[in-house]
Amino acid sequence: MQFLTVSLLLLALGLMVFTKNMVYAIFSLLLLMLCLVVLYVYLGADFVATTQLMVYAGGILVLLIMGVMLAPRNKEKTHIPVNYRRNFGAAMIALALGGILMKETLLLKLADVEKPLQATTEKIAISFLTEYLVAFEVAGILLLVALVGASSIAGRKKCS
Secondary structure, three states: OHHHHHHHHHHHHHHHHHHHHHHHHHHHHHHHHHHHHHHHEEEEEEOHHHHHHHHHHOOOOOOOHHHHHOOOOHHHOOOOOOHHHHHHHHHHHHHHHHHHHHHHHHOOOOOOOOOOOOOOOOHHHHHHHHOOOOHHHHHHHHHHHHHHHHHHHHHHOOOO
């Protein structure tokens, strides 16, 4: 099963890199993120899989799709210029790294389906709210400051 998942991941990666249409690239990125979620579930990392699904596949990609859909329609902006001769070396390196990823994934000792896994989400939440509370709050404040700064920059009008 992991062979199928990694194969689909590499196919989505190739489609994302070599497509000329930005919408196709975003949807292949969605497929890639979902394949990563499946690999995290195989490895027994339920918190990372849930975070990947909710934050990246659910949030970031929706923002990317909305950004493309709400942008003014211009054929030059939605089509990505691709030079296949220049990308041939990158494709060979990507195939080599994909082969290494496939080999290493097949050698992984994945969690047994028959044995129930212990959830890690509760342990991580308790650690966040006890041992790492200060770092968690500082990260939240930093993200809030970044959000306010980004919205003020985006809302700033040009004075002529």
